[in-house]
Every structure is written in C-alpha cells, then in structure tokens.
Amino acid sequence: MAKRIDVSGLHVYYGDFLAVENVSMTIEPRSVTAFIGSSGCGKSTFLRTLNRMHEVTPGARVEGKVLLDDQDIYSPDVDPVEVRREVGMVFQRPNPFPTMSIYDNVIAGAKLNNRRLRKSEADDIVERSLRGANLWEEVKDRLDRPGAGLSGGQQQRLCIARAIAVEPSVLLMDEPCSALDPISTLAIEDLIAQLKENYTIVIVTHNMQQAARVSDVTAFFNLAGTGKPGKLIEMGETNKIFTKPEKKETENYITGRFG
Amino acid sequence: MSATKLSAPEQTVPPRPTPSLRGRTLPKYLPPALLGGSAVVCAAALYLLDRWNPAVWAILAAVLYTAAVTVLSAVVENRRKAVDRLVTSVVYVCFTVAMVPLVSLLWTVLSRGLVRLDGYFLSVSMNGVTPSMDAGGVYHAIVGTLLMTLMAAVISVPIGLMTAVYLVEYGRGRLRQAITFFVDVMTGIPSIVAGLFVVALWILLFGPGHTNGAAGAIALSVLMIPVVVRSCEEMLRLVPNELREASYALGVPKWLTVLKVVLPTALSGLTTGVMLALARVIGETAPLILTAGSSAVSINANLFEGQMMSLPVFIYSQVRMGGAINYERAWAGALTLIIIVMLLFLAARLVSHFFAPKTR
Ligand SMILES: Nc1ncnc2c1ncn2[C@@H]1O[C@H](COP(=O)(O)OP(=O)(O)OP(=O)(O)O)[C@@H](O)[C@H]1O
Numbered sequence: 001m002a003k004r005i006d007v008s009g010l011h012v013y014y015g016d017f018l019a020v021e022n023v024s025m026t027i028e029p030r031s032v033t034a035f036i037g038s039s040g041c042g043k044s045t046f047l048r049t050l051n052r053m054h055e056v057t058p059g060a061r062v063e064g065k066v067l068l069d070d071q072d073i074y075s076p077d078v079d080p081v082e083v084r085r086e087v088g089m090v091f092q093r094p095n096p097f098p099t100m101s102i103y104d105n106v107i108a109g110a111k112l113n114n115r116r117l118r119k120s121e122a123d124d125i126v127e128r129s130l131r132g133a134n135l136w137e138e139v140k141d142r143l144d145r146p147g148a149g150l151s152g153g154q155q156q157r158l159c160i161a162r163a164i165a166v167e168p169s170v171l172l173m174d175e176p177c178s179a180l181d182p183i184s185t186l187a188i189e190d191l192i193a194q195l196k197e198n199y200t201i202v203i204v205t206h207n208m209q210q211a212a213r214v215s216d217v218t219a220f221f222n223l224a225g226t227g228k229p230g231k232l233i234e235m236g237e238t239n240k241i242f243t244k245p246e247k248k249e250t251e252n253y254i255t256g257r258f259g
Numbered sequence: 260m261s262a263t264k265l266s267a268p269e270q271t272v273p274p275r276p277t278p279s280l281r282g283r284t285l286p287k288y289l290p291p292a293l294l295g296g297s298a299v300v301c302a303a304a305l306y307l308l309d310r311w312n313p314a315v316w317a318i319l320a321a322v323l324y325t326a327a328v329t330v331l332s333a334v335v336e337n338r339r340k341a342v343d344r345l346v347t348s349v350v351y352v353c354f355t356v357a358m359v360p361l362v363s364l365l366w367t368v369l370s371r372g373l374v375r376l377d378g379y380f381l382s383v384s385m386n387g388v389t390p391s392m393d394a395g396g397v398y399h400a401i402v403g404t405l406l407m408t409l410m411a412a413v414i415s416v417p418i419g420l421m422t423a424v425y426l427v428e429y430g431r432g433r434l435r436q437a438i439t440f441f442v443d444v445m446t447g448i449p450s451i452v453a454g455l456f457v458v459a460l461w462i463l464l465f466g467p468g469h470t471n472g473a474a475g476a477i478a479l480s481v482l483m484i485p486v487v488v489r490s491c492e493e494m495l496r497l498v499p500n501e502l503r504e505a506s507y508a509l510g511v512p513k514w515l516t517v518l519k520v521v522l523p524t525a526l527s528g529l530t531t532g533v534m535l536a537l538a539r540v541i542g543e544t545a546p547l548i549l550t551a552g553s554s555a556v557s558i559n560a561n562l563f564e565g566q567m568m569s570l571p572v573f574i575y576s577q578v579r580m581g582g583a584i585n586y587e588r589a590w591a592g593a594l595t596l597i598i599i600v601m602l603l604f605l606a607a608r609l610v611s612h613f614f615a616p617k618t619r
C-alpha cells in the first residue's frame with residue numbers, strides 16, 4: 001500500500017531562517033527517490049517535513065502543501081502521530097533505544113504504543129524485520145542483549161528493522177549507509193530494492209554511485225548562494241540526471257566540478 | 260577497486276633527521292624518596308626549633324617537596340616535565356587538603372558516636388528517661404526521621420518530577436520562565452522560613468497548638484521539591500533528542516515517548532537526584548523544631564497526631580541539655596543519622612546500577 005507524495009510550493013523555516021525555498025515535486029509510489037546535493041542545502045530538513053518530524057524542532061515551521069495520496073498532511077485536522085505511522089524514518093546516526101534489548105528495539109513501534117502482541121506474532125515480526133535488514137544471522141543468538149551493544153553498522157540495521165517492523169507505506173532514509181561498511185551497504189541497497197515493491201522510498205545520500213544504483217528518480221538540491229536558502233534544482237529519472245542533466249549546476253555537481 | 264599499483268611519491272626533499280624521542284628522566288624512586296626526605300627534614304627542623312605542630316609540619320613538607328621536585332626536574336629533565344611535576348604536586352596537595360575536614364569529621368563522629376551506639380541505644384526511646392540517666396535511645400527519633408522523610412518524599416517526588424518533565428518536554432515561553440524562576444527562588448529559601456510557613460499554614464487550617472509529623476513533612480517537602488525539580492531537569496536534558504525523534508518516527512505520541520523512552524533512559528540519574536534531595540532534607544533541624552516539636556520522648560508512629568522526634572532534633576535537644584551523657588547521646592545520634600544517609604546512598608547506587616542503560 002505504497003503512497004504517492006505530492007509536494008507543492010513548500011517553504012521550510014527554522015524560526016525566521018528560511019532553510020528550503022519553494023519546493024514542488026511528486027514522489028511516485030513503489031519507487032526509490034534519491035536526494036543529492038551539497039552539505040547544508042537542506043536535504044535532511046526537507047526530508048523531515050515529509051513526516052512532520054520537522055516541527056519537533058522548537059520554532060520550526062513550514063508553508064505549503066504536502067499531499068499523501070490526496071490528504072494534506074499539514075491541514076489543521078491532521079494528527080502528526082498518524083502521519084508518522086504511515087511515513088517511517090531512518091536517521092543518519094543510529095539511535096537504538098538504550099534501555100531495550102535487540103528484540104524489544106525491533107518491536108518498539110508496537111510496544112511503545114501499548115499494542116499487545118501475541119508472543120508468536122512478535123517473534124514473527126522480529127525475525128522478518130531483522131532478516132529484512134540483513135541482521136538476523138548476526139544477532140539471532142543474542143536477541144535479549146541490549147541494542148546499544150552492537151557495532152555502529154549493526155545498530156543502523158537494527159534501526160532499519162525497527163522502522164520496517166511497523167510496516168509504514170513510505171520510508172524516509174537520511175544517509176542510512178553513512179556509517180556502514182560496503183557489505184552492509186550492499187545489503188541495505190538490496191533491501192531497498194526489495195522494499196520498493198511495497199513501499200515508497202526516499203533516500204538522502206552523498207554517494208553518487210549509490211544514488212545511481214538504487215534510485216529510479218533523483219532530485220538535486222543546491223544552495224542559491226551562501227546564506228541563501230536551499231532549492232530544488234532539478235529532478236528527473238536517475239538515468240537522465242546522471243547522463244544528460246538539463247541544468248549546468250547539476251552537471252557540475254555530479255561530475256565533481258563546482259562553481 | 261581495480262588493482263592499480265600505488266607508487267611512492269618521488270623524494271625531492273632531503274629527509275629530516277628524526278629528533279631523538281628519548282630524554283633524561285628522574286628515576287622512579289626519586290619522587291617518593293624526596294617526599295620522605297622533606298617530611299623528615301621538616302620534622303627535624305620543627306623539633307629542633309621546639310615548634311612541633313603536625314599541621315605546620317605537613318604544610319612545610321608539602322611545600323618543600325613541591326619545590327624540590329620541580330627544581331630537580333627542571334635541571335635534569337626539561338621545562339615541560341618540570342611544569343607537569345609542579346602541577347601534579349599541587350593537585351595532590353589540594354586533594355589532601357580537601358580530604359582533611361572530611362576524614363576528621365568522620366573520625367570524630369565515629370570515635371565519639373561508637374561510645375553509645377549499640378543495639379540497646381537503637382531500640383529504645385527516651386520515654387521515662389531523665390536527662391542524666393544512663394539509659395535511653397533514639398528509636399523514636401529514627402521512626403520520626405524515616406516517617407517524615409518518607410512522607411516528604413512521597414509528596415515531593417511526584418510534584419518535582421512532573422514539574423521537571425513539564426520544564427524539559429512541554430514548557431514554552433513565559434510560563435516556563437516563571438516556573439524556573441520560582442524554583443530557583445524556592446531553592447534559596449532558608450529552611451527556618453519553610454518551617455515558619457508551615458506553622459502559619461497549620462494555625463490557619465487547624466488553629467493554634469497543632470504540632471505533628473505531617474507538618475514537619477510538609478516543611479521538608481517545601482525544601483525538597485525545588486531540589487528534585489532541579490536535579491531531575493538536568494537528568495532529563497541529558498537524554499539525547501535522537502531517542503525522542505526515533506520514538507516519534509515510529510508513530511508514538513509524545514506522552515508515551517516521555518513515559519516509556521525518556522523516563523526509563525534517565526531513570527538511574529533520576530534516582531540519584533532524588534537521593535541527593537533526600538539527603539538534603541534528612542538533616543534539617545530548624546523547620547522540624549518549629550513544626551514537629553522538640554520535646555517528644557516516646558515512640559510516635561502517627562504522623563497526624565502529637566509531636567514527633569527526629570534525629571537532628573534529638574541531637575539538638577541533647578546538646579542543649581549539656582551533660583556528659585547528653586553529649587554521648589548526641590554523637591551516637593549523629594552517627595546513626597550518617598549511617599542512615601549512607602544506606603540511602605547505597606540503595607541509590609544499587610538502583611542506578613541495575614537500571615542504567617546497559618551496553619552488553
Ligand atoms: N535545528 C536547526 N535549527 C536551525 N537551523 C538548522 C537546524 N538544522 C539545520 N539547520 C540549517 O538548515 C540548513 C539545512 O540543513 P540540513 O541539515 O537540512 O542540510 P543537509 O542537506 O541535510 O546537509 P548534510 O548533507 O550535511 O546532512 C543548514 O543551513 C542548517 O544550518
């Protein structure tokens with residue numbers, strides 16, 4: 001039950017500071033969209049507006065519309081908690097819950113929401129999610145150990161398992177592989193390719209090859225200048241962006257030339 | 260990765276001579292020997308001058324040692340090491356100086372308190388004991404201290420903790436500033452004023468002449484709440500924001516996030532904070548004299564009826580009587596109080612140990 005995301009005229013603010021200016025884009029269901037762009041241009045900021053995580057920062061606000069299958073997630077009668085159940089997120093830095101075991105971390109979505117699960121059901125979700133995140137083999141014998149005792153890369157995969165355990169319809173990933181080795185990275189990329197059958201996936205990455213490998217559509221963000229807000233420069237099929245971009249800026253960025 | 264061969268960059272600069280990594284060092288045995296030497300020299304000098312005084316001796320020896328080790332090091336070693344030795348000595352001296360009052364206090368309380376502290380002293384009250392009789396104990400004061408502190412904790416911990424949660428998780432703008440300000444003001448209230456406040460409140464509510472344990476507990480909680488708020492606030496701020504966001508991203512509402520992620524993560528710190536607040540109020544004397552009375556001699560386990568003795572007030576009233584036996588009782592009471600505080604801290608350490616986030 002992947003969903004389409006339709007963004008129109010979105011301005012994103014931190015207090016009075018306009019971080020991202022006037023973004024409009026459509027993210028198709030059952031596809032992988034990659035956000036690329038230089039550091040500080042607002043990729044994470046924009047990504048966090050798609051599940052209303054942006055407003056968690058004090059003073060942060062947005063203007064504009066974000067439609068999730070025809071429902072504006074920013075309309076006043078929408079509950080952000082419901083939005084976040086539909087649109088899951090994996091963060092740049094792994095953040096397992098330190099008080100919980102590996103097992104409890106995976107089913108944290110259900111546990112923290114006080115949802116009762118039968119033991120067999122919970123076992124099932126844990127195994128499925130951990131297999132999905134390519135972590136099962138490494139941790140199956142120590143599921144009752146604390147999640148914080150895993151390596152950085154394992155923690156990140158634990159966080160991915162935790163995010164897919166609640167079966168959202170959209171999965172946002174903010175540089176999920178920046179702490180991972182090439183093998184786990186490949187595993188995550190395979191996972192993304194699988195998840196794409198059922199989910200809408202948005203991934204922020206600094207790794208061009210990764211964007212080229214996993215995504216169907218690529219969006220390039222850039223700063224309009226120092227001190228100016230970030231902007232969506234160009235968005236299109238990944239193939240096209242990487243071979244025949246329309247804008248000079250995009251070409252410079254992906255070929256590694258700046259200025 | 261393709262199998263490209265990395266060639267070393269061509270050497271155009273002549274290689275820099277490697278500086279020697281070794282240097283002369285003072286032999287290991289020298290600093291302790293110097294310390295012993297300065298101690299002996301100073302002792303001898305003071306003895307010869309007929310000015311023997313242990314405090315002066317310790318200070319002179321420390322100064323002499325510091326000077327000697329610094330100068331020697333500057334001559335034999337180098338400047339950096341000399342500074343290192345100087346600062347190391349100073350730090351050790353400061354540490355020792357800071358320990359002196361603590362050790363001396365513990366020593367005094369132990370040596371004087373142990374004279375009377377025994378099973379009998381801990382298990383009887385002062386009921387029917389005249390001030391100079393060789394009998395009586397602190398049981399009634401232990402009961403009073405524990406009951407009043409417990410009631411104060413039962414009142415203060417929920418209020419203080421929830422205030423801290425409000426300040427950290429929900430508070431915005433003016434109201435938060437105002438609460439923070441009033442908590443700061445409350446922290447500075449002299450304890451006798453808290454006692455007077457409760458006396459006034461009790462007269463207002465029940466009329467004059469009502470002295471009981473509950474009044475004491477309320478006075479203690481007036482003192483305890485701001486401390487609990489402050490320390491819990493610090494602990495809650497230590498919980499990384501990423502954990503809250505991780506929880507929100509799973510579609511967990513804010514209140515459940517606070518309840519099931521933030522509080523458990525901070526639990527061990529919160530326990531320590533509460534214990535510090537308890538330790539702060541368990542030794543309060545003045546407000547209890549005003550509110551719970553200072554003349555109870557028998558066991559009273561009813562917080563709402565009659566005067567209630569507590570350990571600090573027991574110490575105070577014994578010292579006021581002024582006889583030798585009264586002083587013995589006061590010291591034994593002091594030792595009892597210290598032991599109770601130690602036990603509380605031990606319990607807190609255990610709780611922190613078992614609830615702290617584990618990594619393996
Ligand atoms: N909490 C915040 N408060 C105020 N400004 C912020 C906050 N977070 C980010 N910003 C600003 O918003 C802009 C965009 O930041 P953002 O983190 O979205 O960049 P990014 O594209 O994700 O960069 P990176 O690739 O380094 O992760 C930056 O100018 C940053 O300084």
Ligand SMILES: [Mg+2]
Pocket residue numbers: 043044045092174
């Ligand atoms: Mg970012």
